[in-house]
Amino acid sequence: MKILAGDIGGTNTRLAVFDTGEKVMKQLAAQTYSSRHYTSLQDILQLFLDSYGTDFQAAGFGLAGPVCDGVGRVTNLPWKIKRGQLARKFAISQVWLLNDLEANAWGLSVLGSQDLHILNPGRKNAQGNRSIISAGTGLGEAGLFWDGKSHRPFASEGGHSDFSPASEIEIALLQYLRQRYGHVSWELVVSGMGLINIHDFLCAYRREKIPRWLLEAMLGGDTAAAISRAAQEEKCPICTEALALFVRLYGREAGNHALKIMATGGVYIGGGIAPKILEQLQNQAFLEAFFTKGSMEALMQDMPVTVILNENTALYGAALYAAAQAGRQ
The missing domain is CATH 3.40.367.20 (Hexokinase; domain 1)
Structure with a gap:
């Protein structure tokens, strides 16, 4: 399954597309953006999708802040991120949000x-x-x-x-x-x-x-x-x-x-x-x-x-989490 993953932090926003096979994480595209240069995650996502396309089945984003009921706030940025809003704006059928450290925890399983x-x-x-x-x-x-x-x-x-x-x-x-x-x-x-x-x-x-x-x-x-x-x-x-x-x-x-x-x-x-x-x-x-x-x-x-x-651990984890959630649907 191809997954769009994001590691959304106060300094950098990292986005990547992974092919999540069994115990294999193949990175297909990746880009890092300076978070403070943008007013929202939507602005960054638009740039990324314009460059790399939308060839993926689901998306998972790890946010540096609390996530409750599909809504996340980035603690050190004035960003409020809504799962449903992202899904509608970018026509992504399945979008998942989780805390960035929770994403790191998910990513541990693929580290060597x-x-x-x-x-x-x-x-x-x-x-x-x-x-x-x-x-x-x-x-x-x-x-x-x-x-x-x-x-x-x-x-x-x-x-x-x-x-x-x-x-x-x-x-x-x-x-x-x-x-x-x-x-x-x-x-x-x-x-x-x-x-x-x-x-x-x-x-x-x-x-x-x-x-x-x-x-x-x-x-x-x-x-x-x-x-x-x-x-x-x-x-x-x-x-x-x-x-x-x-x-x-x-x-x-x-x-x-x-x-x-x-x-x-x-x-x-x-x-x-x-x-x-x-x-x-x-x-x-x-x-x-x-x-x-x-x-x-x-x-x-x-x-x-x-x-x-490995600085990509949260990205791996966000992708794994999204793939796991999509598999349950």
């Missing part, structure tokens, strides 16, 4: 060893629920319920739950962000925006000014990427401290989410940031923060922890 990097092997032949957490433009979280035979993905908006500090400097970070935002979620510290927030806080906390060369790099492109690059190149002590704190917080929230859904079957770290800071995630701080859960530490150490390297 080359698409994954193991941080913690965990218990041999680990079984049970799985969790997935992805820092990118925002912070996504989802789970896969183990029914004894297979994993069933489900969505979550856990990234918007309350940030909980665990040290004096993190308490100061919470107070700083509370003045700026009011409600402080985990997304405000573990995301591209989160890294910027941590860097801004540390500049104020340490009473340090941003070097001119870094300010120019931040203003000239991706601010979070500029901070991360300066940290990895050890060119800016504040950036280095910011990235280290980001990694520690990422590990802590990954552990929080895994513990809440008893992810004894494994934890997956997705999103666009993780592959770019893989060296930092392999350092002790990430797993130490993941493991440190008091009396549950042994349980956490048994959980396999794996980084997803």
Whole structure:
């Protein structure tokens, strides 16, 4: 079955057409668009269909935000997406919407060893629920319920739950962000925006000014990427401290989410940031923060922890979900 799939995020919208055979995902066409350059998903879809045609039987779109009753809102964009509206406008007989992390969870089934990097092997032949957490433009979280035979993905908006500090400097970070935002979620510290927030806080906390060369790099492109690059190149002590704190917080929230859904079957770290800071995630701080859960530490150490390297995982998942739903009709 040929499926139009979409991974709709606050930064990029990725569209592709797949031929979904048994355990085979053949990509027939693909294009990436800058989400903020368009006023709606419909505008992007029109461009894609004008270029690649409509030779597909169904469509599935993973959205970076909650989806309820066939309607989705992209959290970091002013987009409201309606399943029925898309079907009517583009004459697509079957359209499906799901949360983008739920789409990532669906996509795990077609990944190979080359698409994954193991941080913690965990218990041999680990079984049970799985969790997935992805820092990118925002912070996504989802789970896969183990029914004894297979994993069933489900969505979550856990990234918007309350940030909980665990040290004096993190308490100061919470107070700083509370003045700026009011409600402080985990997304405000573990995301591209989160890294910027941590860097801004540390500049104020340490009473340090941003070097001119870094300010120019931040203003000239991706601010979070500029901070991360300066940290990895050890060119800016504040950036280095910011990235280290980001990694520690990422590990802590990954552990929080895994513990809440008893992810004894494994934890997956997705999103666009993780592959770019893989060296930092392999350092002790990430797993130490993941493991440190008091009396549950042994349980956490048994959980396999794996980084997803394939940026198309959500696209695969959206296509698989749409194909599965179409097959039930």
